[in-house]
Amino acid sequence: MDMTETSHTAQLPQVSEPRNPGMALDLDWVRAAQANRSAIERRAATLPGRRSVKKDYQAAWLLKAISCIDLTTLSGDDTAARVRRLCAKARQPVRPDLLQALGIEGLRVGAVCVYHDMIAPAVAALEGSGIPVAAVSTGFPAGLSPFPLRVAEIGESVKAGAGEIDIVISRRHVLEGNWQALYDEMRSFRAACGTTHIKAILATGELGTLRNVARASLVCMMGGADFIKTSTGKEAVNATLPVSLVMIRAIRDYHERSGYRIGYKPAGGISKAKDALTYLALIKEELGDRWLQPDLFRFGASSLLGDIERQLEHHVTGAYSVAYRHAIG
Numbered sequence: 001m002d003m004t005e006t007s008h009t010a011q012l013p014q015v016s017e018p019r020n021p022g023m024a025l026d027l028d029w030v031r032a033a034q035a036n037r038s039a040i041e042r043r044a045a046t047l048p049g050r051r052s053v054k055k056d057y058q059a060a061w062l063l064k065a066i067s068c069i070d071l072t073t074l075s076g077d078d079t080a081a082r083v084r085r086l087c088a089k090a091r092q093p094v095r096p097d098l099l100q101a102l103g104i105e106g107l108r109v110g111a112v113c114v115y116h117d118m119i120a121p122a123v124a125a126l127e128g129s130g131i132p133v134a135a136v137s138t139g140f141p142a143g144l145s146p147f148p149l150r151v152a153e154i155g156e157s158v159k160a161g162a163g164e165i166d167i168v169i170s171r172r173h174v175l176e177g178n179w180q181a182l183y184d185e186m187r188s189f190r191a192a193c194g195t196t197h198i199k200a201i202l203a204t205g206e207l208g209t210l211r212n213v214a215r216a217s218l219v220c221m222m223g224g225a226d227f228i229k230t231s232t233g234k235e236a237v238n239a240t241l242p243v244s245l246v247m248i249r250a251i252r253d254y255h256e257r258s259g260y261r262i263g264y265k266p267a268g269g270i271s272k273a274k275d276a277l278t279y280l281a282l283i284k285e286e287l288g289d290r291w292l293q294p295d296l297f298r299f300g301a302s303s304l305l306g307d308i309e310r311q312l313e314h315h316v317t318g319a320y321s322v323a324y325r326h327a328i329g
């Protein structure tokens with residue numbers, strides 16, 4: 001895998017992508033989707049070993065990774081002050097002296113991701129930055145509150161200024177093979193979002209099989225998802241490479257059949273720069289460069305940025321600093 005092709009330009013000009021309108025539920029297609037676990041795991045296992053990006057190229061890829069982070073805080077003890085600190089980091093994700101040494105200007109993260117009650121302070125703190133606020137919704141993380149309330153929550157978050165809505169699906173619809181119910185749910189959530197972009201969180205760690213992950217991915221895209229996202233970060237197992245392979249192949253299939261590009265967001269447990277590079281390599285190999293832009297790829301992560309900044313500091317100065325110097329929130 002050649003990752004020596006990127007320039008130092010972390011943020012390429014945005015290409016505008018037509019929005020996926022969804023399509024009728026195609027049960028034949030859904031039921032035909034399979035996932036060969038051992039082949040997928042074998043393929044996933046080859047990725048970290050083959051990824052070897054050095055020096056300048058590594059710095060460029062790490063800057064690219066930063067531009068794709070949904071910088072996240074989703075804790076019961078979140079406060080407006082913590083969210084404001086996170087937003088300051090979102091605006092200026094890397095120390096100015098390091099960026100200057102790297103010859104980079106205008107680097108920012110993909111979005112800031114928070115619970116509903118933290119939308120207002122986040123919107124205020126990000127004003128003028130162009131960084132959207134993503135709100136988790138629909139009874140995140142379990143998604144088991146009354147359906148009308150889950151739909152209403154989306155409307156409230158859009159009203160409060162969220163530019164992106166991360167919904168959670170009902171895992172039971174997948175576990176019971178009730179694809180019609182999952183599709184109808186996705187349609188309702190999408191309708192409640194209006195023109196606001198919607199990411200569908202599958203909570204893959206709770207879906208039982210990779211085949212279920214493949215099928216749920218397709219149904220959510222048919223239902224109008226703009227992005228599919230692995231996890232809430234609260235499941236026992238969150239983003240993994242095998243699950244990512246299944247989901248991005250579903251994205252590729254959907255693009256081949258419909259012409260629409262759906263975004264991908266691995267989330268939960270991605271905290272190391274080297275893991276971020278592996279994910280970027282996977283996307284490049286399976287989907288191609290077009291998907292390596294923030295409008296089609298995000299990392300959902302609370303602490304990844306700190307490790308990337310540490311690696312960039314090492315690249316510039318030749319020395320590692322202690323991790324606490326790169327606190328996020």
Ligand SMILES: O=C[C@H](O)COP(=O)(O)O
Binds near residue numbers: 072269
């Ligand atoms: O969507 C984002 C996740 O909740 C963040 O998970 P993390 O804290 O493991 O990075």
